[in-house]
Amino acid sequence: MNKPLQVLIVDDEELARRLSMEYLRTHSDIIIAGECETGVEAVDAIQKLNPDLILLDIQMPELSGLEVLEVTGRRSGVIFTTAYDQYALKAFDLHAVDYLLKPYSQQRFDEALTKARKLLSAETSGIPATQALSQLISEQGEKMQRLLIRDRGQVHVVALDSIEYVEAQDDYILIHAAGKSYMKTQSLSELEAQLDAARFVRVHRSFLLSLAALKSIEKASKDSQVAVLHNGAQVPISRAGHERLKNLLN
Template sequence: MYNCLLVDDERLARSELKRLLKAHPQCIIAAEAQSGEEALQQLAHSKIDLVFLDIQMPGLTGLQLAEHIPPGTQFIFCTAFNSFALDAFELNAVDYLLKPIAPERLAKALQKLRPANADAAPHFLAEQHGILLKFGDSQRVVKLNEISRFESIGNHAAVYTPYGKSFIHSSLAKIEQKLDPALFFKASRADIVRISAISQIEPAIADGGLIAVLQDGQQVDVSRRQAQQLKQQFSAF
């Protein structure tokens, strides 16, 4: 059984989705929200297993909301626009449904769901876990606690280590699933940094975000949405 949250600024769209979900008794409509901000409140106070969310909404968009959905909570985008599909799957969406939603497409999307609570206790890589990386003509096993940063570059990710920069064929979303959020911080949609590698935080003049300066001198942009969370990482009281 999945406790579902429906997020769409259009009441008729939510009503249509509720009608379609009647054919799937495993989906229980636990809550509705007409904005991203309202959805965040529902996620904070209700047990939600699955979120259906629109993308184009006033205020917080569906893509922005997805970045704040708790780990283990699955989500499916329901939108009239197909231009955001790549962004959606980079955020690890279960599926991307185009409105008007066809019943058979909804059924296929629900077949992709993990069992509810399957990720209640996520398994993160240990700090001493070794990763085989290529540097020039040689390969080296680098421990996770030696990596200071993962940077998204197309369908690859750059890995920054004391031995130089290497590349792995993986999306940042897949990498994030394996990293303990107590040790690594998602600075933006393009970067994940090891928290203990941050030596300084500076304001970014342009967009109200921050710049995280790492111990090796790298400067990593922190999005405005993530800036407050980064400050909280270093707040003891």
């Protein structure tokens, strides 16, 4: 790439941010676009600045590095910085995603930048370099205990235990949790694949239900049934959905 690279530094440790800035000074093709202390700050900065490269801490307050990528949809131009041990980083090795293990040297830092430049050049040449990162985020999401929803510049963190049901609406899903509703750009099938099948069941092509929220199953008509929730809401149940419910409840 001929033009300078805009780099965003994201780390909750000030000393780590200072070290990255010091190492970056030796690279004439780098412009520091900004720095962030929390995951929430990083979400806003990524949306506003759209940097070429992000030096991203994995463990941070409020949102982790992977959660930042999930909320923003960022899938390229990322170098993780972390204090994780080598064993915990096996997932990153398997996905060929580069990371810097703290404390890291100038030499190791430079190697990561070289790799990042090659990946960014490959992307501009039309070669996809985002699949590994997407897979890593998806696999980590399978272990999630909360949903992250960005709406009108705000990031909502919704605990899975608070979710009552989710309904599909065109290209969105509407998540009903603890008396509130949140809209997210995601398919119902994608969310279903991420959630624990022992806790959430697809009761209808357009509805996903939390078993903990279920109060009873009642007839809506001669040939149809509804799930009545503890909050009073009613969710339609298809024949296939009724079979799934029976298998889980028996």
